[in-house]
Amino acid sequence: MNLTITDVRLTPILVADPPLLNTQGVHQPYTPRLIVEVVTADGITGVGETYGDAKYLELARPFAERLKGRQVSDLNGLFTVADQVAVDASRVENAVDVGGLRGVQTADKLRLSVLSGFEVACLDALGKALGLPVHALLGGKVRDAVEYSAYLFYKWAGHPEGVPAEKDDWGAALDPAGVVEQARRFTERYGFTSFKLKGGVFPPDEEIAAIKALAEAFPGHPLRLDPNGAWSVETSVKVARELGGVLEYLEDPALGTPAMAEVARRTGVPLATNMCVTTFAEIKEAFTRGAVQVVLSDHHYWGGLRNTQQLAAVCRTFGVGVSMHSNTHLGISLAAMTHVAATVPNLHHACDSHYPWQSEDVLTERLAFEGGRVAVSDAPGLGVELDHERLAALHQRWLDDDGTLRDRDDAAAMRVADPEWVTPAMPRW
Ligand SMILES: O=C([O-])C(=O)C[C@H](O)[C@@H](O)C(=O)[O-]
Numbered sequence: 001m002n003l004t005i006t007d008v009r010l011t012p013i014l015v016a017d018p019p020l021l022n023t024q025g026v027h028q029p030y031t032p033r034l035i036v037e038v039v040t041a042d043g044i045t046g047v048g049e050t051y052g053d054a055k056y057l058e059l060a061r062p063f064a065e066r067l068k069g070r071q072v073s074d075l076n077g078l079f080t081v082a083d084q085v086a087v088d089a090s091r092v093e094n095a096v097d098v099g100g101l102r103g104v105q106t107a108d109k110l111r112l113s114v115l116s117g118f119e120v121a122c123l124d125a126l127g128k129a130l131g132l133p134v135h136a137l138l139g140g141k142v143r144d145a146v147e148y149s150a151y152l153f154y155k156w157a158g159h160p161e162g163v164p165a166e167k168d169d170w171g172a173a174l175d176p177a178g179v180v181e182q183a184r185r186f187t188e189r190y191g192f193t194s195f196k197l198k199g200g201v202f203p204p205d206e207e208i209a210a211i212k213a214l215a216e217a218f219p220g221h222p223l224r225l226d227p228n229g230a231w232s233v234e235t236s237v238k239v240a241r242e243l244g245g246v247l248e249y250l251e252d253p254a255l256g257t258p259a260m261a262e263v264a265r266r267t268g269v270p271l272a273t274n275m276c277v278t279t280f281a282e283i284k285e286a287f288t289r290g291a292v293q294v295v296l297s298d299h300h301y302w303g304g305l306r307n308t309q310q311l312a313a314v315c316r317t318f319g320v321g322v323s324m325h326s327n328t329h330l331g332i333s334l335a336a337m338t339h340v341a342a343t344v345p346n347l348h349h350a351c352d353s354h355y356p357w358q359s360e361d362v363l364t365e366r367l368a369f370e371g372g373r374v375a376v377s378d379a380p381g382l383g384v385e386l387d388h389e390r391l392a393a394l395h396q397r398w399l400d401d402d403g404t405l406r407d408r409d410d411a412a413a414m415r416v417a418d419p420e421w422v423t424p425a426m427p428r429w
C-alpha cells in the first residue's frame, strides 16, 4: 500500500444560499466553499471541504504544494506544514472572522481553517485505503446516529429583485408566526426535535416573542437563541430572565468573556458560544471565569476532527458541555461532522447544521436526516462520493463571478436591498 500524496486538487466553488438574516446583514445568493481532493500513489482520492474565501484560498495553495510527497497517514505533520504557510498580516490586523460571527481572526486560526480541509481529505483517503470508516480512525463511534437541531433563521421570501439567485420554497419568516411555520417544516421534512433561532436581527422583544411562540408550539422541546453578541449585558440579562425557563441554552448573547461571565453569573441560564471561545488560547480565561457552559465546536476552525476531540476532552475536564457550530456547508463537511460527533462521548446537545438550507451539493447522493439524525456511515472513509459534474458546474459559477461573491460579505449583500445599511455597532441593543 502506497499512501504517498501525489496530487492535491483545490476547487473553489459558489453554492446557492437563501436570504438568511443575521445581525450583520443577509446571506449572499451564492457563497464560496473550497473542495479539496488529495490523491495517493495508489490512485485513491480523499475529499475535504472548508471555507472558500480569498484569505483561505491564498493559504490553501502553498499548503497543497507542500503536501505532495507526504503520507496521508501523517496527520500530525499537517500542523508542521501549517506553520510553514505565511499569513499576510493585513488578514489578521484588528480582524474578526466572517464579519464578526465566528470570533477572533488570528493567523493560527486561518491556518487551522485550511488545515481542517486537508485533514478530512487525508482521513477519507486513509480510510478508503484501509477499508475503515473515518470514525474508526478516530478511535471508534460511541453512537450510531448523530442528532442535529433545526437551524431557524429570519429570512426573506427571496433575494432582492433583479439579483441572480436560486429560488427556495421556504417562504418568508419575519415574525413569530413565520418562525413557528418554518420550524414545523423542519420537523416535517427532517424530523428535528430541537430548534435554534438565529437572533440579533430584530429588537430583543420580537425575538423573545418568537421563542415563546416556539415554546408554545413545541412544548418541552430544546430551544436556543443566538444573537451573535448583539446585546449589552443588561439586555442579555433581561432576555435570559424572560426566557430562562424555556431555553436549553442562550448562545453568545453578549460579546467577549467578561460580558458573558457577568450574564452567566447574574442569570444562571447556560451560555453557549462559538464567538468568545474559538481557539485553545481562549479556553482558560473563559472556563475559569464561568463565562460559558457549552462550547460549540467546529472542526473547520478548531483545526480538524482530532482537534475537535481534544477540545471535547478539555471541556469534559472542566465540566463544560459540547455541541457543534455550523455555517453554510455541504455534504462532505456534514459527513465529517457526523464522524467526529459519533466519537465524542460528552456530546449531549444536538449539533447545528446549515445543510437543510443548501439546495446544492457536490455529492452523488445527499446525506439524509431521519428523525433529526444522520446515520453514522460504516463505509470506508467518509462514506461519500464526489459528483465531478456538479463540482465542475459550481466551479464554473465561481470562475464566471467577477469577484463580487468570492468573499462572503453579509453587510454588502444587505446593501443591495438597503443602500444605507452599515454593519451595526455592537452591542446593537
Ligand atoms: O452560530 C453561529 O453563530 C453561526 O452559525 C454563525 C453563522 O455564520 C450564521 O450566523 C450565519 O451563517 O448567518
Ligand SMILES: [Mg+2]
Pocket: 226, 228, 251, 252, 273, 274, 275, 325
Ligand atoms: Mg452562534
